[in-house]
Amino acid sequence: MKASIEWLKEYTDINVSNKELAEILTMTGSKVEEIQEKGTDIKNVVVGKILEINKHPDADKLVVTKVNVGNEILQIVTGADNIKVGDIVPIAKNGSELPGGIQIKTGKLRGVESCGMMCSVGELGLSILDYPEQIEHGIMILPKEYELKLGKDIVEILQLKEEIIEFEITPNRPDCLSVEGLGREVAVSLGENYKNPRKNIDEKKTNLKTDIEGLKVDILAPDLCYRYVARAVKNVKIESSPEWLKRRLKACGMRAINNIVDITNYVMLEMGQPMHAFDINSIAGKHIKVRRATDGEKITTLDEQERTLNRENLVIADNEKAVAIAGVMGGLNSEIERNTNTVVFESAVFKGSSVRLTAKEIGLRTEASARYEKGLSPENAMRAINRAVELVTLLNAGEEIEGAIDVYPSKQEKKEIEFIPERINNLLGISLSKKEMEDILTKLDIEVKNGIAIPPYYRMDIEGEADLAEEILRIYGYDKLESTLISAETTLGGKNKEQKLEDALRKLLVNKGFSEIYTYGMLNEKELIKSNIESELLQQAVVLKKPLSEDYTMMRVSTIPSIMQTVAFNYAKKNQDVALFEIGRIYRDEKGSIEKNELPIEESILSISNYGENVDFYTIKGIVENILEVAHVKRYELSSKVERTSYHPGRVAKINVGNDTVAILGEISPIVTNNYNIGTRVYFAEIYVEKLAKYGKADSKYTEIAKFPAEERDIAIVVDELVEVGNIEKIISKKCKKILERVKLFDVYRSEKLGEGKKSVAYSLIFRSNEKTLSDEEISKTMETIVSDLKKELGAELRK
């Protein structure tokens, strides 16, 4: 909300600088966004009269003029062609300044001295829109009457000096979307008196009538319209408004149209009550009906756009048609025109949320709807309409018709709030006396009696004790609040197991060279398909009801697509050796929860991705093993039986604890990397963090260090190529877990001699017992068992 200092001064004295005012108001809750001081950048530009215009001796396009600037006659050379002798024009004299830091000095133009410059509208920093009679690329021609003001400062003459403050008004304070409301805030913030310039209006008794000039009003949707007041003026003369009014409208960012429309806007800016004006003759049957629109009902609004409405929208209608969209914009069919004689003013209060939704639906947010949507006080409506009629009289724009129609189905109740100073002190941690608090409340127009506080009608936001506390504190001063520390029961802070695990995983991965990334949990179906995500998983995706863009239509069921996008981004930037990780969520509607109005599953996934020189499956496998160590997950099994189409079918594994998969790792399918234009192999792992936390258990007890000597034996066997070494190891250790300390693969060898589809695998086995020194015999026997088991289960032969 913008307001000029000049206008605010109508409500209270302001004896501080603009900067101080801004600071004080910011600290009482009306945050100042900007202070504009217009006209301060124009210096030494005066009113002049052109006395002569002569040809320039050396230039066809220039003329040499003589200009009377009051106390002297100046010679000025100009290229303008819209001037004639006798014109009154703005003259920037030698040593003057114009907006944008431009300085004008005496100089020669093609050899002829020019002692200044004639100014255009633009050169004075003004908009042609505010001076429609002027031409854009030409000298500004001032009205003839300024001939009496030759030599006077143009800033003064055109009243260009304007100090405007722009406030950020929080949505709970629609009363401050008016100069009157801001005036009250300024007065109370500065500790000055509030001079109520609308006292006459507040004390006015209005005769209520059921009809005016045959006009009737009915509210057919009282749930959406709380009050509707109508008054009329006759013998209206539509013309342009006086300068002072236009100027104030402009200061608040509105453009003048004609006196009647300007009055409605002026009252809205002044008192915060949006108004509307109709031509009484455009209301069929002279019957105003406030009703819901019918589905598909059409109206062309003042901006000449046709709007289609539905039954949730409220309209102002007559017997035949809608004449306005309530609280948003009037209809073209009831517009005030040159020949309008009798004008009906509307001052109504509609339900905020209804106006807001209507404005959103039809995509038309106006000054009026922006006020309505915050919830206005119905009590203001009568004051506002009386002010509008008063202005009509003041402006000599028409004649007042006595009386008002007031349909007021739901009267605004006065709120009574228990006022217990002690509780307010306790809530805020201050110690104000009852008297001090009452003084503040009284200044804010809040009536206090018998321990009850009654807010004024325009403060509908004050509903309870906490609101009173805020009012007291903001006037007393937020900056006077002390800084104390909670004096209460000591609480034990800290992280839970999973949070600690996440920290440990981050630390590990950073030490291993991985950089943490953050990607979006939202994506579109295309990305999932690009990453070859299984269709069963795809069907579990949680879909947004109304996506903002095509890029983000659903929640991810896998982290692969978003991380592959990042990998692709880095690959395209030619970043080499990229190692990334993310702890982020996936979202799966596994059981049709959404439909049952239950929340879907959210799982925390540690995703790891890696490409570069010397990176292969076993690199990522090593990292995953490190992760399992850090998480203290000890009993797990790795298997290649994984059906995840995002991965290379021959290079993927899962890690299970029992039947529960805690991690998937592998090479991303080249089909997928091709889709992302990545020309290298990418390795990936997905680790389920919650499961890791669940299965991880740090040993609290130490294991005795072996006392007895170890025996080492080697074994080399020949097996089919497809036999996994993991399986061989399982069989080796199956029957001798107690004494087999370690199995270490040290060679895998293929040759023609072994035959096609065969490989030789060699292990070194370390035996040790906790109870005794193992005898040669015992170990040999064990070795025999191992060999025979391998033969039996895998068809393995000892290599000779």
Place this chain on the structure above:
Amino acid sequence: MKEEIANIEKNALEEIKNAKDANSLNEARVKYLGKKGELTTILRGMGTIAQEERPKIGEMVNRVRDNLEEKIVEAEKNIKNKELLEKLTKEKIDVTMPSKKQELGSIHPITKVIDEVKEIFIGLGYKIAEGPEIEFAEYNFDKLNTPAGHPARDIQDTMYITDDILLRSQTSTMQARVMENTKPPIKIICPGTVYRSDSVDATHSPVFHQIEGLVVDRHITMSDLKGTLKVFAQTYLGEDTKIRFRPHHFPFTEPSAEMDVSCFVCKGKGCNVCKGEGWIEILGCGMVHPNVLENCNINSKEYTGFAFGFGVERIAMAKHGIDDMRLLFENDVRFLKQF
């Protein structure tokens, strides 16, 4: 005889001392201590020595032999070390060649902010609470004093899944969740991902992060809120940080405030980051609205509380001088490695 032995010792020590390498040392050993060595010969000839002299001579020979042996070992060691040193000199390497260090990774600036904030509040006795990102509108709005029809609930600002389920637009959801399930005293910090219907640009992202704080107990005051946030700001941004509370409005707190901190870039002098104001707005806070307490089954006559919340990205950007939010989510390793 004694003289002879003494002479042998003297000569032998001389030769040991002068031995330049293992060979010459060995020669000396053989010459004096070998089977036919000078000292051995004397021992062998003990029979020719008078009976009463024998013990003394024997003792003397043994002493000399021990001494020579010891000196030989010592000399051997010296020679070896000298040879080794010569060899080592030839092994000189270029220490300025590149190392074999393993590259370190990096922690994302978003995590850095969250971690630092967590640590400060854990130190103050707060627990960390986390919750769902896909949330009931009830927790995101209704329970937080933002009833149906409130502008904040608009589909333009909030991403809905159904009419009742949405992507949480604020971590304040955790206020309601925790209050509903926990008896005061409550002291929590809730970091998390939130979603708003914003298009991606230099200062907006539809996905971003917030940290929420909540304290509920008997006798909690707004001064406590200010004191707590002052400790936080001074720990996080530096001891000389000043804070400023300004009145503001949030549906779920009353009284509400916005907190500014003295600009941590220019120290309040005025710069780009603070737009010349010397203050940076960093968070919103206030006393938990009595309606919110009651909505979560906490007696507002008995308990009071405060809450605060702020955006992680904005702080990370201000702290590291990052001028485009997209950098945080593009994850270019050249960017990431700077942290």
